[in-house]
Amino acid sequence: MFDDVADVVRAYRAGEFVIVLDDEDRENEGDLLIAASKVTTEQMAFLVRHTSGFVCIALTPERLNELELPLMVPQNQEKYKTAYTVTVDYRHHTTTGISAHDRALTSRMLADPALGAQRDDFTRPGHMNPLRYTPGGIQVRRGHTETAVDLCIAAGLPPAGLLCELVDPHDPHGGIASRDACIAFAREHGIRVTTIEALRAWQQEPKRV
Numbered sequence: 001m002f003d004d005v006a007d008v009v010r011a012y013r014a015g016e017f018v019i020v021l022d023d024e025d026r027e028n029e030g031d032l033l034i035a036a037s038k039v040t041t042e043q044m045a046f047l048v049r050h051t052s053g054f055v056c057i058a059l060t061p062e063r064l065n066e067l068e069l070p071l072m073v074p075q076n077q078e079k080y081k082t083a084y085t086v087t088v089d090y091r092h093h094t095t096t097g098i099s100a101h102d103r104a105l106t107s108r109m110l111a112d113p114a115l116g117a118q119r120d121d122f123t124r125p126g127h128m129n130p131l132r133y134t135p136g137g138i139q140v141r142r143g144h145t146e147t148a149v150d151l152c153i154a155a156g157l158p159p160a161g162l163l164c165e166l167v168d169p170h171d172p173h174g175g176i177a178s179r180d181a182c183i184a185f186a187r188e189h190g191i192r193v194t195t196i197e198a199l200r201a202w203q204q205e206p207k208r209v
Contacts (some may be wrong), residue, residue: 001183003192005202011192013155017043018194019166019186020147021179029165030182030193031144035152036111036160044107045100049186051164052176056084056129057107058148058161067110068119069130082131082145089126090117097127111160133159139203142196150199 002010015038021030024111032047036057039047047055059069064085072084087156089097090106106128109117134141148161165187166177175184185194 002194002198005194005198008192008194008199009151010156012151013157014041015032015043017046017189017191018151019035019182019191020126020199021182021193021195022144023142023196027177030179030185031147031175032166032191033144033148033151033161033163035155035157036107036162037152037158039104039107039162041104044104047164048100048103049083050169051166052058052174053164054129055103055162055164056131056145057110058131058133058145058163059110060133060149061111061135061160063110063160064130064132066113066119067117067122068124071132080143082143083134085132087125087129088122089128091121091123099122103128107160107162111207112158114158131163137203138196138200142200144196147196147199150203154203166208 012035014019015035017032017034019030020033032051034043047193069085072086089102090109094102094105097107109115131145133149134146137146144163148163152161154158166182168175168177168181
């Protein structure tokens with residue numbers, strides 16, 4: 001049913017999408033993830049088309065501090081304490097910020113410090129939703145935010161991952177995809193799929209890919 005975690009990491013390293021399911025007693029959803037430093041305009045369009053469209057980018061506290069991106073609210077009342085920051089758009093070579101091109105470019109500039117983007121290169125508010133990663137990753141917090149970054153770390157990429165919830169294409173109300181629907185979508189599109197629990201177990205193994 002699920003792919004080997006080592007194969008998932010290899011796909012992530014290659015700039016491919018992966019699907020990660022969380023616990024059935026938590027959000028019980030599957031997110032479409034990709035390394036932010038690798039995302040293309042075409043991939044961003046695919047991500048928006050097959051998900052809720054509320055694309056988030058998981059970033060480390062260090063990167064968020066560099067860019068002076070504070071948490072959105074001082075008192076987080078969200079059910080799972082997802083750590084949203086203020087939203088941003090990349091200032092240069094973009095238009096309104098909402099297009100696949102603009103969101104992909106903003107993502108890459110947020111993701112990789114080597115590209116040189118600094119605080120004033122981003123406008124606030126914007127159309128990309130940064131999330132603050134919990135140090136220690138999924139061993140501390142079993143969320144898709146931490147999964148997106150932990151996969152980057154495992155793949156040797158800048159620690160920034162894109163994530164968004166898959167929706168059920170057969171639900172007229174646009175409901176979130178069930179586990180079975182996520183797995184069917186993965187097989188239809190040739191996307192590797194795993195679970196947060198499997199990734200946690202893999203991290204604890206002595207060998208890495």
